[in-house]
Amino acid sequence: xxxxxxxxxxxxxxxxxxxxxxxxxxxxxxxxxxxxxxxxxxxxxxxxxxxxxxxxxxxxxxxxxxxxxxxxxxxxxxxxxxxxxxxxxxxxxxxxxxxxxxxxxxxxxxxxxxxxxxxxxxxxxxxxxxxxxxxxxxxxxxxxxxxxxxxxxxxxxxxxxxxxxxxxxxxxxxxxxxxxxxxxxxxxxxxxx
Numbered sequence: 001x002x003x004x005x006x007x008x009x010x011x012x013x014x015x016x017x018x019x020x021x022x023x024x025x026x027x028x029x030x031x032x033x034x035x036x037x038x039x040x041x042x043x044x045x046x047x048x049x050x051x052x053x054x055x056x057x058x059x060x061x062x063x064x065x066x067x068x069x070x071x072x073x074x075x076x077x078x079x080x081x082x083x084x085x086x087x088x089x090x091x092x093x094x095x096x097x098x099x100x101x102x103x104x105x106x107x108x109x110x111x112x113x114x115x116x117x118x119x120x121x122x123x124x125x126x127x128x129x130x131x132x133x134x135x136x137x138x139x140x141x142x143x144x145x146x147x148x149x150x151x152x153x154x155x156x157x158x159x160x161x162x163x164x165x166x167x168x169x170x171x172x173x174x175x176x177x178x179x180x181x182x183x184x185x186x187x188x189x190x191x192x193x
Contacts, residue, residue: 031146031153032178038142039113040134045078045087045106047139047162052076052190056093056100059185062174063149070097076190085110117143117158131158139163155179166192 056072074093081088089104102121109116116130133143141160146153155175162168172186 032155032175034132034144034146034155035157035179037114037133037144038136038138040108040115041113041137042085042108042110044108044115044135044141046080046084047165048078048089048168048190049080049087050078051193052078052168053193054091054093054188054190056095056186056188058095058097058187059183060097062185063154063176063183070095072097072100074100075193076188115141115143129156131156133158135160149174149176152176157182 052075054072054074054076056074057069058072060066060068060070072093072095074091076092077090079088080086086105086107089102089106091100091102091104093100100121100123102119104120105118107116107118108114112132114132114134116132118130119128120126129145129147131143131145133141135141139162141158141162143158143160145156145158147156148154155178157173157175157179159171159173160168161171168190170186170188170190171184173182173184175182
């Protein structure tokens with residue numbers, strides 16, 4: 001049985017985020033090394049607090065050679081928790097493959113100056129492997145994790161771009177060759193509701 005596609009987040013994605021389209025947590029097999037990420041700030045996600053309209057495109061069968069994409073539409077709600085050192089993202093989108101309801105808990109690790117993005121969806125009921133990264137003072141956030149997908153260890157990259165207060169974009173990609181090449185499988189664009 002194939003693993004479920006990954007998506008954090010964010011949104012959403014998310015990541016919004018992605019996470020989820022959703023992979024299983026990493027196994028004990030030899031995992032590829034995580035690429036370096038920018039440092040984070042406790043205020044990296046302040047721009048995203050509030051309600052959003054979400055347009056989502058998801059590759060139906062990642063890392064299979066298929067280029068079939070499915071579109072979804074719905075909403076994302078992002079709210080600060082724990083005094084702003086964390087935020088909670090709720091994704092609810094519907095498309096021809098059904099409904100995706102996801103949750104991302106983003107936590108700021110002050111000691112490491114990195115965020116962890118922790119995604120789950122109603123279909124799995126479990127948290128995917130956390131992604132780690134930050135924005136480095138720019139509107140471009142970069143996050144990575146190692147996850148198991150279809151029986152092999154892969155790198156997952158999640159990019160968040162916020163160029164203005166009313167629009168942000170989330171992109172997730174998989175790499176089965178330790179980051180030499182990437183295949184995008186999740187693109188979400190949020191516009192302020």
